Amino acid sequence: xxxxxxxxxxxAISEMVKMADTDVIxxxxxxxxxxxxxxxxxxxxxxxxDAEYIPVESEHSAMxxxxxxxAVGARTFTATAGQGLELMHEVLYVASSMRFPxxxxxxxxxxxxxxxxxxxxxxxxxxRDTGWIQIFAENGQEAVDNTLCxxxxxxxxxxxxxxxxxxxxxxxxxxxxxxxMPEQKIVDAFLPKNNFPLPLDPEKPVAMGDFGxxxxxxxxxxxxxxxxxxxxxxxxxxxxxxxxxFNRHYKxxxxxxxxxxxxxxxxxxxxxxxxxxxxDKIRGEGKKIGLVRIRLWRxxxxxxxxxxxxxxxxLIVLDRAISFGGPGGPVCSExxxxxxxxxxxxxxxxxxxxxxxxxxxxxxxxEIINNGIEIAKNGRDNEFEMYGVRE
Amino acid sequence: xTKKENELTWKDLEIGTIITExxxxxxxxxxxWRSQKPVHDFSRCIKCGLCMIYCPEACRFQSKEGYFEAxxxxxxxxxxxxxxxxxxxxxxxxx
Numbered sequence: 001x002x003x004x005x006x007x008x009x010x011x012a013i014s015e016m017v018k019m020a021d022t023d024v025i026x027x028x029x030x031x032x033x034x035x036x037x038x039x040x041x042x043x044x045x046x047x048x049x050d051a052e053y054i055p056v057e058s059e060h061s062a063m064x065x066x067x068x069x070x071a072v073g074a075r076t077f078t079a080t081a082g083q084g085l086e087l088m089h090e091v092l093y094v095a096s097s098m099r100f101p102x103x104x105x106x107x108x109x110x111x112x113x114x115x116x117x118x119x120x121x122x123x124x125x126x127x128r129d130t131g132w133i134q135i136f137a138e139n140g141q142e143a144v145d146n147t148l149c150x151x152x153x154x155x156x157x158x159x160x161x162x163x164x165x166x167x168x169x170x171x172x173x174x175x176x177x178x179x180x181m182p183e184q185k186i187v188d189a190f191l192p193k194n195n196f197p198l199p200l201d202p203e204k205p206v207a208m209g210d211f212g213x214x215x216x217x218x219x220x221x222x223x224x225x226x227x228x229x230x231x232x233x234x235x236x237x238x239x240x241x242x243x244x245x246f247n248r249h250y251k252x253x254x255x256x257x258x259x260x261x262x263x264x265x266x267x268x269x270x271x272x273x274x275x276x277x278x279x280d281k282i283r284g285e286g287k288k289i290g291l292v293r294i295r296l297w298r299x300x301x302x303x304x305x306x307x308x309x310x311x312x313x314x315l316i317v318l319d320r321a322i323s324f325g326g327p328g329g330p331v332c333s334e335x336x337x338x339x340x341x342x343x344x345x346x347x348x349x350x351x352x353x354x355x356x357x358x359x360x361x362x363x364x365x366x367e368i369i370n371n372g373i374e375i376a377k378n379g380r381d382n383e384f385e386m387y388g389v390r391e
Numbered sequence: 392x393t394k395k396e397n398e399l400t401w402k403d404l405e406i407g408t409i410i411t412e413x414x415x416x417x418x419x420x421x422x423x424w425r426s427q428k429p430v431h432d433f434s435r436c437i438k439c440g441l442c443m444i445y446c447p448e449a450c451r452f453q454s455k456e457g458y459f460e461a462x463x464x465x466x467x468x469x470x471x472x473x474x475x476x477x478x479x480x481x482x483x484x485x486x
Contacts, residue, residue, distance in 0.1 A: 160407075207413075215397050216396060220401070220404060
């Protein structure tokens, strides 16, 4: 029987990486990801995990080493956060374009300056278009479960794309949570061996990462785009099978008390848990409100999302990142364009808040929701509301 | 590769544009880059082969008569042969 144990989420993620029998870990420690790679280094040093642990001099090197590892068909893991993710930036595109099934935990952190080790989604949003499959975890269990799913999704020969699992720094990563760790034999049955179809192999030489002249580049990018969109089928299949094996069920868009709701709040990541408490409270006051949470950020689940908000009056989006000089919240901006050509779409109100680790409490969510409903009714003259800023 | 590169559709590409067949760079027409071309007066040529050695595209080949000619499919008109030729066989002319 799987046991429910109190564990720090970072440690639990490392334990899952161990259970997945990862071959290579190349990582550079950065707050708040540090405990994940520290624990993995211990597992390798103690002989509990038979893997190559490559301590590198930067995140750029970490991702570059991961490319080499994935190229020979080794199961490859890394983790990073904030500035580290940005330093990897150009290599992220190489990983997805070369179709390497690398799994990376991103412990979401705000970007400098001023220096902040605390959480928001600025780091993710800057890497939105890098061609990775991206999944947002709300809590520790989701982060752990999706770490296992990520290997299976990434390595599926119909997919062959890198996967990022996002979890909020500190609010998830450093929390001690009751986590259900599965039995090794169920993990083994769930996760087949990595079988990269065209690895570097002296017996059957191939060339990787070559020059792509204008005559080829468009075709290469379209192949990548078609593949990333299509990967949703595999993500769904893996989640379905995960549900069968582990009895925990995941889908691209989660709805909470949405059925008869007139107003929906939309969040991603850990603040969704507080949001649910706020929804319950406001429901108690007789207001018809629900919560939509996007779990699968890339490929964006257009169908599921449109279905979730269809016929609703108001959609209030809380972003934990800011698109400077642009539409405000990057999630809201995507959501708006996903609904632009739809009939019967809700009035959309954009809030940006929870930056650099600032808490959004139940009371804050109540204020956001009430203000959002007012703004939707009366209109506004700005692109978005900066929630909680002191004037 | 049975198809030429300009006939390949996105479905024909290997995952991650991995190349499984060696030598396909030879299909790449670097001659497209040329704005000047080398023109030869082989009456001055001493067949030393320096142009062949210096050519960065390795596009020079020796003809039956022993002169080093440029394969214009690959010659990108860089003019290094013109610069290095000790007997000034080569002049560069606009395309």
